[in-house]
Amino acid sequence: MRDLADSIESVEQLATVWRAMVLDRDPRADVRDLPGIAVRWADCRFAFWNCLTLTDVGADAGLLKQRLNEAAEIMRSKSRPGFLWVFEDLLDDPARAALEEAAGEAGLAYAFPGTGMAGDLLPIPEPAHPELTFVRVTDDELLAAYADINSRAYGFPLEDGRDGLAGSSLWKSDVFAYLGLRDGVPVTCAATVEADGRLFVVLVATDPAWERRGYGEAVTRKALYEGARATGPTRATLHATAAGAPVYPRIGFRPNSPIGFYSLAD
Numbered sequence: 695m696r697d698l699a700d701s702i703e704s705v706e707q708l709a710t711v712w713r714a715m716v717l718d719r720d721p722r723a724d725v726r727d728l729p730g731i732a733v734r735w736a737d738c739r740f741a742f743w744n745c746l747t748l749t750d751v752g753a754d755a756g757l758l759k760q761r762l763n764e765a766a767e768i769m770r771s772k773s774r775p776g777f778l779w780v781f782e783d784l785l786d787d788p789a790r791a792a793l794e795e796a797a798g799e800a801g802l803a804y805a806f807p808g809t810g811m812a813g814d815l816l817p818i819p820e821p822a823h824p825e826l827t828f829v830r831v832t833d834d835e836l837l838a839a840y841a842d843i844n845s846r847a848y849g850f851p852l853e854d855g856r857d858g859l860a861g862s863s864l865w866k867s868d869v870f871a872y873l874g875l876r877d878g879v880p881v882t883c884a885a886t887v888e889a890d891g892r893l894f895v896v897l898v899a900t901d902p903a904w905e906r907r908g909y910g911e912a913v914t915r916k917a918l919y920e921g922a923r924a925t926g927p928t929r930a931t932l933h934a935t936a937a938g939a940p941v942y943p944r945i946g947f948r949p950n951s952p953i954g955f956y957s958l959a960d
Contacts, residue, residue, distance in 0.1 A: 698751070701783040701951035703892075704810030705749055707931045708779065709734065710889045711896065716743050718864040724772075730761045737774045740858025741850070742897075744776020751784050755796070758789040762800040769958050770801075776957070777805060779933075783951035793954065801959050808953035809939050812931040815946030816893060816922040821915035823874070823908060826882070828916045831871035837862065839880040840871055840897075847899035869896070870921040874913040882909035886921035886930070893921045895932035911941045918945070 709727070712734035716723045724735040730750040736743040746765045750757060765778045780797075782790055797804065831837050837859050845855030865871055871885035882900040886893045895917065900910045918930060933953060934942055943949075 698783060700812055700948075701781055701810060702751060703812060704931060704933070704950050705732075705747060705781050705784065707889055707892060707894050708732075708745075708747055708933065709749070711887060711894045712743075712745050712747075714864065714887070714889075715896075716745070718862055719743050719858060728764075730757070731765055731768070733768065735768075735772060735776060736858075737772050738857050739774060739851075739854040741774070741776050741854070743858050744772065744774055745779060746776070747779045748781065748784065753785050753789050755786075755789045755792040758785060758792065759796045759799070762796050762802060766800040766802055766958065778802060778956040779808075780954040780956065781810065781951040782954060797954075797956055798959070802956040803959040805955040805957045807936055808955060809934045810931070810950040810953060811934055811939075811942050811947040812892075812929065812950060813945075813947040814929050816918065816928045816930055818915060818919055818922070818945070820919050821912055823912035825876055825907065826874040826909060826912055828913065829873050829875060829880075830920070831869075831873060831885075832866050834861065834866075836873060836880075837865055837871075839873060840865075840883045840885075843873075843880060843883045843901055844897050844899040846901050870917050870924065871897075872913055872916045872920065874909050874916070876904065876909075882913045884910070884914040884917040886917040888921065888925040888927060889931075891927055891929070893918060893925065893927045893930040895930060898932075898938060910938065911944060914941070915945060 841855035841859040874882035881904040
């Protein structure tokens with residue numbers, strides 16, 4: 695069992711940052727804190743902005759089953775698909791053992807795994823990569839490039855990523871979003887944003903044609919370096935996909951809770 699305090703922090707950071715991201719996308723979005731469920735749902739084409747999270751600490755199998763059914767009902771009421779995030783360390787042992795079966799009974803399908811991570815690692819040295827130059831996202835053209843890299847990395851249509859970020863003022867001001875350019879072409883991206891005295895890493899991605907060159911680590915270091923220099927936190931948090939999980943410990947992050955992402959079953 696990992697440190698429960700770090701897992702609780704991980705959930706709270708997600709709820710805080712996603713509140714800002716989703717309301718930036720649509721001020722009328724469904725943003726609510728229900729008993730045991732944080733709703734952060736923009737109902738847009740970018741599926742990551744359509745998010746539910748289970749928030750009970752120490753939930754047993756009965757409570758888990760109730761929450762999964764409630765979450766699935768909320769998801770069915772929406773016009774766009776999204777994900778339920780389940781931080782497994784917040785469940786007691788019998789609930790973790792029952793998760794897969796209970797999710798299926800609620801009409802939910804396992805989509806992919808993730809891992810919460812955090813570390814007292816800031817400040818870090820100013821990063822560099824011999825093949826990249828770094829540019830902060832400050833206009834709509836750069837923001838579209840950032841969205842497109844995420845779409846390619848996660849297998850979304852380009853229009854979906856742009857629907858999540860296009861026109862955002864938050865991403866061009868309060869978010870420290872950086873592109874890594876190779877020969878002037880954007881190939882990787884990462885962003886950080888201050889949240890409750892921590893720096894939260896969000897939407898790290900590398901164009902699949904340019905993976906395994908250290909680009910993702912380099913641009914993440916750049917976003918951390920600039921975000922910490924501007925806002926001052928010494929601790930950072932993030933939620934890693936399976937592809938990104940090996941990268942972040944090299945920067946100083948430590949894993950906490952495994953995360954299961956669930957979508958509505960077909």
